[in-house]
Amino acid sequence: MANEKKKRNKKKKRSNGGKKNITTDQSDAYKSVSDWLFLGSSSSPPSLDAASSLRSPVFELHSHSNRSDGFLSPSKLLEKAHHNGVKVLSLTDHDTMAGIPEAIEAGRRFGIKIIPGVEISTLFSSSGYEEPVHILAYYGTCGPAMYDKFEGFLAKIRDGRFVRGRNMVSKLNKLKIPLKWEDVTRIAGEDVAPGRVHVARALLEGGYVENLRHAFTKYLHDGGPAYSTGSEPASEEAVKLICETGGVAVLAHPWSLKDHVSVIRRLKDAGLHGVEVYRSDGKLEVFSELADTYSLLKLGGSDYHGKGGRYETELGSVNLPVTALQAFLNVARPIWCEAIKATMRTFLNQPSDSNLSNILRFDRLRILKGNSALSCGMELMDRCLSIWLASDERDSDEFEALRLELSSVSITTNGSCVTVGP
Ligand SMILES: [Zn+2]
Ligand SMILES: [Zn+2]
Numbered sequence: 001m002a003n004e005k006k007k008r009n010k011k012k013k014r015s016n017g018g019k020k021n022i023t024t025d026q027s028d029a030y031k032s033v034s035d036w037l038f039l040g041s042s043s044s045p046p047s048l049d050a051a052s053s054l055r056s057p058v059f060e061l062h063s064h065s066n067r068s069d070g071f072l073s074p075s076k077l078l079e080k081a082h083h084n085g086v087k088v089l090s091l092t093d094h095d096t097m098a099g100i101p102e103a104i105e106a107g108r109r110f111g112i113k114i115i116p117g118v119e120i121s122t123l124f125s126s127s128g129y130e131e132p133v134h135i136l137a138y139y140g141t142c143g144p145a146m147y148d149k150f151e152g153f154l155a156k157i158r159d160g161r162f163v164r165g166r167n168m169v170s171k172l173n174k175l176k177i178p179l180k181w182e183d184v185t186r187i188a189g190e191d192v193a194p195g196r197v198h199v200a201r202a203l204l205e206g207g208y209v210e211n212l213r214h215a216f217t218k219y220l221h222d223g224g225p226a227y228s229t230g231s232e233p234a235s236e237e238a239v240k241l242i243c244e245t246g247g248v249a250v251l252a253h254p255w256s257l258k259d260h261v262s263v264i265r266r267l268k269d270a271g272l273h274g275v276e277v278y279r280s281d282g283k284l285e286v287f288s289e290l291a292d293t294y295s296l297l298k299l300g301g302s303d304y305h306g307k308g309g310r311y312e313t314e315l316g317s318v319n320l321p322v323t324a325l326q327a328f329l330n331v332a333r334p335i336w337c338e339a340i341k342a343t344m345r346t347f348l349n350q351p352s353d354s355n356l357s358n359i360l361r362f363d364r365l366r367i368l369k370g371n372s373a374l375s376c377g378m379e380l381m382d383r384c385l386s387i388w389l390a391s392d393e394r395d396s397d398e399f400e401a402l403r404l405e406l407s408s409v410s411i412t413t414n415g416s417c418v419t420v421g422p
Helices: 002-014 024-037 048-052 074-083 100-110 147-174 181-188 196-205 212-220 235-244 260-270 285-293 322-349 353-360 364-368 377-388 397-406
Strands: 058-063 086-091 113-126 129-138 248-251 274-279 297-300 409-413 417-420
Touching: 024 322, 058 074, 058 113, 058 129, 058 297, 074 086, 074 100, 086 100, 100 113, 100 364, 113 147, 113 235, 113 260, 129 235, 129 260, 147 181, 147 196, 147 235, 147 353, 181 196, 196 212, 235 248, 235 260, 248 260, 248 297, 248 322, 260 285, 274 285, 274 322, 285 297, 297 322, 322 353, 322 377, 322 397, 353 364, 353 377, 364 377, 377 397, 377 409
Parallel strands: 058 086, 086 113, 248 274, 274 297
Antiparallel strands: 113 129, 129 248, 409 417
16 A cells, blocks of 8 residues: 555656646647547537647546446446546446447537447466456447457357356355345346346345445455356457457556466457556556556556445546547557448448448437438448548548448438448
8 A cells, every 4th residue: 555655646746737838749649639539529629729728638448337337327427427527438348338329328418428448357367377357448439340249259258247146146155145146136237247246235235244345355356255257258369359340458457467467468469459557546657667568558547336435436537648548549540440441341241231230339329310311321431430530530542442332332211221222
């Protein structure tokens, strides 16, 4: 803990957010981040003079809703984010993107941009030991390319959570705690894959522990007497799939790992883009140095779950320097752009309802809300690109070729049905 205090003080000294003495690097970063922030929006970014006197826009890159083990619905989470001054939020529920459409819809009401995300539960194996590793994936608004493959991968992990939950309950039963599986699933809610927090809440509700923390320290911590693994994929496999589907892969909370150096080294080889190094108590030097060694992005977020209580880090409380945000977007934007191309190409090759729904998945209302109904793939693509990409990103021969080819694909009704034109 003394170490953390030192880091916090260090951070205070270094931080100059909101002060006047801004370097050229910082003002360039402000400009590029705010240009991205206002993409596709009717209002324009603040002028550079005004921007340079502003604080770095608040990005919250790690948050959970009740679509996994958070307590708030995506809409309530966004309301809270708005209240806390967040401008960009990534919803990163465990092993599911089910909350993203609601988050995008609510984000629109509050003027918050959403980065569709997910936190994938994986298992890292090294000679003689295994440990759970969480990998964050960040996608563009179009979502993952090859959505069905990615969703299948997540569904397998979620199914494994049911098996794991049952195992935890039966281990508790063996410890003479008569917890019922039904209580866990009721607390998790319909269609929500149960996690450790749901088991912990059932323990609290049944009066078997004093609080949630106690449930973890006594029974549910990694390797604890009631701990169980599910069917998590290998960490490298998850990183590779994120890369393959047009996402940015970031190692979550490396400070909770036993052997973070091996994890970072091996995952970098698999394609890892970044690592969390910022927390609400500042930058953790040891991880920041590792990020430098392995040329990884330095990111971070609150990992907010809406549990409440004094141990919880507040939503939007992690201060990411604007230069870190710029570095993130510089890496992410070309990747997201390629994912859009891949998704459009898949639709062109097979113009089916399901391939269309992959384009519309997260931003359906906005794309279809235009003044006129869409009549062909070219219009669809123009509308999507004008919302998602800057003009220089759209300006490529590949997009132009795709546009022309897509003009032969007709969309017969408001995006619900498609036929191939002559
Ligand atoms: Zn995590
Ligand atoms: Zn998390």
